[in-house]
Amino acid sequence: MKHIYTIEGMTCNGCKAAVEKHLRAHEHVTDVAVYLDKGEAEVTMNELIRTDVLQKALPEKYTLTEKNSKNIFTSNKTSMAPLEEEKSKLQQLLPLLLIIFGISVASVLLHYKNWSWSEFMLDFMGLFFIVFSFFKMLDLNGFPESFRMYDPLAKQLPIYGWIYPFIETALGIMFLMRFEIQIALIITLIVLSITTVGVTKTLLDKKSIRCACLGTALKLPMTEATFIENAIMIGMAILMLSF
Structure with missing residues (x-):
């Protein structure tokens, strides 16, 4: 399943690399694509990971919030x-x-x-x-x-x-x-x-x-x-x- 997150606090390619590194370190993350210009990260995972867990994996200067999700089991929550x-x-x-x-x-x-x-x-x-x-x-x-x-x-x-x-x-x-x-x-x-x-x-x-x-x-x-x-x-x- 893929989830797209908004990442606040990224200012350069070094920040991009740091975010990718910390997110990839989670055992259930299989792939990470970070887009500095959009301030977003696309995370592919083999098991659902709570947003607060991913946030804790990042340094304090970065703020991670879920933008949308391609997981059909959570689609009923997007309207809120x-x-x-x-x-x-x-x-x-x-x-x-x-x-x-x-x-x-x-x-x-x-x-x-x-x-x-x-x-x-x-x-x-x-x-x-x-x-x-x-x-x-x-x-x-x-x-x-x-x-x-x-x-x-x-x-x-x-x-x-x-x-x-x-x-x-x-x-x-x-x-x-x-x-x-x-x-x-x-x-x-x-x-x-x-x-x-x-x-x-x-x-x-x-x-x-x-x-x-x-x-x-x-x-x-x-x-x-x-x-x-x-x-x-x-x-x-x-x-x-x-x-």
């Missing part, structure tokens, strides 16, 4: 797959939504007595960059690989993925300390516009990859929420520059 996938994505996005909500609340509380939209936006942007850079720094080795899967500049210039968390930290400090705001806003527009181009292309291509906005500690799917998140920050930067 889209609903289960949708719920899974919503559950995975919950940390991102909670963090953005927390940053918003904190920014409001800082100015609720003497309200100022410009001050609110500066603190929101500052806290946003500090918090998001912190999560990226939790895995400085794994983040660049995930980031360059969709960021155009990181694809062409790998070192950009390594310094990106520090760029975010610097921008966060500049906004919170009100230091060279104009420069920080221009850098924000450039950096997030580049990333948004890559996010948009990924969404249009309907590729299933992992969003690296919160590093690799949280397994967030690349969805419209990521595009909206960047659009909000870009919109704030444009508004601040127009003041």
Whole structure:
């Protein structure tokens, strides 16, 4: 029987070889074909293997989910797959939504007595960059690989993925300390516009990859929420520059 799985976390031929090696190591796997461009693996097995068992066979950086199955005995379950996938994505996005909500609340509380939209936006942007850079720094080795899967500049210039968390930290400090705001806003527009181009292309291509906005500690799917998140920050930067 053959099963097709979506593999998230593959960034190069080395990843492809690693996935093939670990999946082939299972005693009931007879053949494995990994497609890096599709982010998929076709696994032929002589006995049904649970998806969670195959997942445990892979290193933590890779996430394996079943896409479809050619096993006639499980075909009656495929109609539930889209609903289960949708719920899974919503559950995975919950940390991102909670963090953005927390940053918003904190920014409001800082100015609720003497309200100022410009001050609110500066603190929101500052806290946003500090918090998001912190999560990226939790895995400085794994983040660049995930980031360059969709960021155009990181694809062409790998070192950009390594310094990106520090760029975010610097921008966060500049906004919170009100230091060279104009420069920080221009850098924000450039950096997030580049990333948004890559996010948009990924969404249009309907590729299933992992969003690296919160590093690799949280397994967030690349969805419209990521595009909206960047659009909000870009919109704030444009508004601040127009003041």
